[in-house]
Amino acid sequence: MDINHIQSAHCESGVIVNMLAYNGLKLSEPMIFGIGSGIFFIHLxxxxxxxxxxxxxxxxxxxxxxxSMKLIGAKVKTQKFRSVQKSMDVLDELLSKKIPVGVMCSVYYLPYLPDAYRFHFNAHNIVIWAKEGDEYIVGDPTLSxxxxxxxxxxxxxxxxxGFPEPAGKLYYVEKMPxxxxxxxxxxxxxxxxxxxxIKSAPLPFIGVKGICYLAKKIEKYPEKYSERKALLALGNLIRMQEEIGTGxxxxxxxxxxxxxxxSHLLNNEELAKLSQELTGIGDRWRDFAYRVAKIIKNRGSAQDNxxxxxxxxxxxxxxxxxxxxxxxxxxL
Known part of the structure; x- marks a missing residue:
């Protein structure tokens, strides 16, 4: 198998970039993320x-x-399993056919990651390229x-x-267009x-309006939670925002x-202008994470914070x- 590992910003879109490149189709990670409708927000x-x-x-x-695979016309397959052995056997069979396989897993059990990044998060995606003896060759898109x-x-x-439960989930490309x-x-x-x-969800905590919903919840954290739990909730928020994938x-x-x-492909200047506007919003998200980190570092729980x-x-x-x-x- 001719392996060319491509480092990416986010795990799932990075797996797709690697799979498509292996099959002869080179698309950028932002293109995959965009046509795959990756941007969203939800607070539960x-x-x-x-x-x-x-x-x-x-x-x-x-x-x-x-x-994304549907829109480019690729035929794919996703499987979950009831037994560990079956999930590993199917993986090995696919690898024997030189088919790269995406798997969903917990970062906690990936020993090649630094300890600081190993915690109970079950929705990480990696590419399994091959098996040699008792070891698998892994392409983790977030690594170089x-x-x-x-x-x-x-x-x-x-x-x-835990949540979500991977249940041995794997996925792969069966046929390219x-x-x-x-x-x-x-x-x-x-x-x-x-x-x-992102606009049409009927519930207040789903889609863009969920951001304002979360803001109201954060304002009440000092009343609802102990100081420790309030800080943990804030810490988990910025970890999900900035460390899990791309945040x-x-x-x-x-x-x-x-x-x-x-905007270039459609010759649409309005999309280019909106691209700049969204970049500015991204900057504000990063600034929000910085402000939250200062509260956590100072361990301040004052209401005004x-x-x-x-x-x-x-x-x-x-x-x-x-x-x-x-x-x-x-x-459009």
Whole structure:
């Protein structure tokens, strides 16, 4: 197998970039992220992971893969399993046919990662390129070079407990399109689906309005939680924003890069202008993370600290609402 590992900003879109490149189709990561409708927001106060509420800045795991592959005309397969052994046997069979395989796993059980990055997060994506003895050759898109992992460690990572539960999930390309994909149509359809998902959700904690919903929740953290749990909740938020994949700011930067690339392909100057606007919103997300980190570092729990960052997050949310309204008015 001729392996050319491509480092990427985000795990799932990075896996797709590597799979497509192996199969002879070179697309940028922002293009994959954009046509796959990757940008999103959701805050789930009623679901806790590691004892704190869940927030996510991208579409659900697997969504970018299924959507982007559909729009470029590739035939793919995704499987989950009921037994560890079956999941490993199917992986080995695919590798024996020289088919690179994407797997969803927990970063906690990946020994090649530094200890600081190993915690209970079950939606990481990596490419398994080959098997040599009891080890697998791994392409982790967030790293600059390939790694090796023992079969027992990989099995643990693929069968970690918690939310979401990987259940041995794997996915791969069965057949590539015979003709070069029509990216213009994929771009239009990808943007329209993104607008539907991020603007049309009927619940207040889903889509762009969920950002303002979270802001109201943060303002009440000092009343609702102990000092320790309030700080943990803030810490988990910026970890999800800035460390898991590319985070809040990073996902906005990536979608901005997609809009810029799309503006050239569609010859649409409005998309180029909106790309610049979204880059500015991404900068504000990064500034929000910096402000939250200062609160955590100082271990301050004064109400005005939480009120201040809540107001700033509300402003970001209103900026995103306005941005996607403008995007929805662009003639594609």
């Amino acid at each position: 106060p009623f679901i806790e992971v590691n004892g704190v509420p869940v927030s996510n800045f991208r579409i659900w795991p697997g969504g970018i893969f299924s959507r 070079e390939m790694k090796r992992i023992h079969k027992d460690d990989l099995a643990k990572a693929r069968w970690a407990k 015979e003709d070069t994909p029509e990216l213009k149509d994929a771009i239009r359809r990808g943007i329209k689906r993104t607008l539907f998902l 809040g700011g990073g996902f906005r930067f990536m979608y901005a890069a997609f809009l810029k690339e799309a 939480y009120q201040s960052i809540a107001r700033y997050l509300e402003e970001i949310g209103q900026s995103e609402i306005a941005f996607f309204k403008k995007l929805g008015k662009v003639k």
